[in-house]
Amino acid sequence: MKTKQVIKALSALAQESRLAVFRLLVEAGPAGLAAGKIGETLDIPAATLSFHLKELSNADLLVSHQEGRFVIYAVNFPAMTDLMGFLTDNCCGGQPCVTLPTAAIKKKNRL
Numbered sequence: 001m002k003t004k005q006v007i008k009a010l011s012a013l014a015q016e017s018r019l020a021v022f023r024l025l026v027e028a029g030p031a032g033l034a035a036g037k038i039g040e041t042l043d044i045p046a047a048t049l050s051f052h053l054k055e056l057s058n059a060d061l062l063v064s065h066q067e068g069r070f071v072i073y074a075v076n077f078p079a080m081t082d083l084m085g086f087l088t089d090n091c092c093g094g095q096p097c098v099t100l101p102t103a104a105i106k107k108k109n110r111l
Contacts, residue, residue, distance in 0.1 A: 001079075001082040001083060001085070001086045003065060004021050004026070005060065006083060006086050006087075008058075008059045008060075009059045009060065009061055009079070009083050010083075011059070012055050012056050012058070012059035012061060013056075013059075013061070015052070015055075017042070017044055017048070017049075018052045018056055020041050020042050021037055021038055021042065021044075021049070021053065021056060022056060022059060022061060022062075022075065024038060024041060025073060025074060025075045026075050026080075026094060028074065028075075029074075030074055030075075030077065030086065031072075031074065032063075032064075032072045032073050032074025032075075033072065033073060033074075034067075034070040034071065034072055034073075035049060035070070035072075035073060036070070037048070038053075038073065053073055057073075060076055060079045061075065061076055061079055061080065061083075062074065062075060062076055063075075063076045
């Protein structure tokens with residue numbers, strides 16, 4: 001993944017509603033969710049959600065397709081994997097990484 005693509009993706013995720021949309025769609029998996037269901041679940045008005053979905057799609061983090069009258073959005077998992085790979089490339093200078101237990105990470109994230 002090129003640096004400009006990474007910056008675009010991270011910029012798209014650097015907003016509370018877009019991050020919430022992305023995390024919801026990660027949970028939904030490859031099947032994705034209809035735009036209306038995303039808005040309903042996250043309590044985001046349709047016009048605002050449309051803007052956020054466009055930003056995430058333009059950053060190549062989401063894919064969409066039409067199912068009847070619904071637009072289904074899903075995470076572009078290969079792009080997400082590339083982004084994570086870019087961020088963790090050369091992690092810990094080639095040394096084994098020290099990892100925190102899952103409970104410690106969740107507690108730290110709540111602070």
